[in-house]
Amino acid sequence: MASLKELKLRIASVKSTxxxxxxxxxxxxxxxxxxxxxxxxARPYAQRLEGVVASLATSVGKSDSAPRLLAGTGxxxxxxxxxxxxxxxxxxxxxxNIVKAAIARARELTAQGKAVQFYLVGxxxxxxxxxxxxxxxxxxxxxxxVRQPGFTEARAIAQDVSDRFFAGEFDVAHLFxxxxxxxxxxxxxxxxxxxxxxxxxxxxxxxxxxxxxxxEESILADLLPRNIAIQxxxxxLENQASEQGASMTAMDNATRNAGDLxxxxxxxxxxxxxxxxxxxxxxxxxGAEAL
Numbered sequence: 206m207a208s209l210k211e212l213k214l215r216i217a218s219v220k221s222t223x224x225x226x227x228x229x230x231x232x233x234x235x236x237x238x239x240x241x242x243x244x245x246x247a248r249p250y251a252q253r254l255e256g257v258v259a260s261l262a263t264s265v266g267k268s269d270s271a272p273r274l275l276a277g278t279g280x281x282x283x284x285x286x287x288x289x290x291x292x293x294x295x296x297x298x299x300x301x302n303i304v305k306a307a308i309a310r311a312r313e314l315t316a317q318g319k320a321v322q323f324y325l326v327g328x329x330x331x332x333x334x335x336x337x338x339x340x341x342x343x344x345x346x347x348x349x350x351v352r353q354p355g356f357t358e359a360r361a362i363a364q365d366v367s368d369r370f371f372a373g374e375f376d377v378a379h380l381f382x383x384x385x386x387x388x389x390x391x392x393x394x395x396x397x398x399x400x401x402x403x404x405x406x407x408x409x410x411x412x413x414x415x416x417x418x419x420x421e422e423s424i425l426a427d428l429l430p431r432n433i434a435i436q437x438x439x440x441x442l443e444n445q446a447s448e449q450g451a452s453m454t455a456m457d458n459a460t461r462n463a464g465d466l467x468x469x470x471x472x473x474x475x476x477x478x479x480x481x482x483x484x485x486x487x488x489x490x491x492g493a494e495a496l
Contacts, residue, residue, distance in 0.1 A: 209474065209478055212470055216471060216474065219463050219466050220467060223460055223467065226456045226460045227456070229456045230452075233449045233450075233456060234449075234453050237450055237453055240448075240449050241385065243445070243446070244439075244445070244446040247442050250435065251436060251439040255432060255436070257428065258428055258429065258432050259401075261421050261424060262275050262401055262403050264421055271425070272422060272425050272426045272429055273371070273400075274370070274399060274400055274425075274429040274430065275425055277377070282320060282376055283320040283321075284322070284377045284378070285322045285369070285370075285375040285378040285379070285399075286321065287324045287362075287379065287380045287381065287437075288324070289381060289440050289441060290303045290325075290326070291327050291329050292327050292328045295455060296448050297451040299383060299391060300327075300330060301333075302393045303444075305393070306395060307323070307334070307381045308333070308334065308338075311338060311341075321341055322342075322375055323338065323342045323343065324343060324366060324378075325342060325345040326345075326348060326354075326441075328347065343369075343374070344365065346362050346365065354441045359434050359435075359438035360438075364434075366378055366399070370399050377397065378398050379395055379396065379398070380437065381394070381396075382440035382441075382443055382444050383447035385446035385447045394443075399433065
């Protein structure tokens with residue numbers, strides 16, 4: 206059994222930890238409101254742009270004249286998994302869930318005989334992915350130098366990934382991130398960004414006579430790189446909101462657990478102190494009776 210001094214030191218230590226987790230929870234809650242507003246504001250534009258690209262792609266199809274970012278390489282042999290996660294911990298299972306989804310997809314592709322490569326945005330997933338798929342990380346974009354990754358970083362990532370595609374390093378690119386639902390729910394999401402995926406429910410070309418100036422291929426050649434950057438930017442914003450929500454929830458749970466531990470240690474301390482006092486009283490009474 207721990208001594209009274211040890212119990213007292215443990216209680217003081219847990220109380221200090223509780224103050225830290227409470228402060229972290231309040232900081233995450235303050236940042237969450239701004240991050241959530243930014244993520245929700247970016248969704249309509251990203252979805253609308255994706256719809257416009259899908260509509261034009263339906264008209265053009267994956268013909269020889271279609272831009273390469275739409276038509277692809279004609280192969281499906283090498284897949285690049287762009288995994289966007291954070292640079293910091295203390296955010297519950299936020300980073301682990303994204304990496305877990307990417308690894309599950311990589312194993313599925315490997316089982317189908319496909320080659321898999323990883324491109325990491327953020328630092329947290331590197332150790333796990335490198336241990337599971339050694340030597341498969343071909344690129345990484347470090348976001349630790351900026352407080353909040355924005356469109357400048359998203360455009361740089363999109364440019365780097367596109368250059369690797371045009372260099373023939375891979376055939377298909379998938380983006381992994383966490384979609385923010387609430388402070389309690391963040392959903393790991395996979396999205397194909399290269400070549401542009403045409404949804405099954407994309408609106409078909411209408412019978413109305415529509416003339417594009419310039420032609421559809423030229424418009425797509427400009428919109429497709431922009432769409433990749435916008436989708437990555439949306440993923441970064443979703444990740445920021447998800448990370449703060451997960452951090453707030455994790456720190457709230459940690460604060461509650463610290464409170465429960467303090468209560469248990471306090472009860473144990475009081476019982477030990479009471480037992481020590483009782484023992485001293487028994488010794489004093491026994492000594493008095495002996496006289």
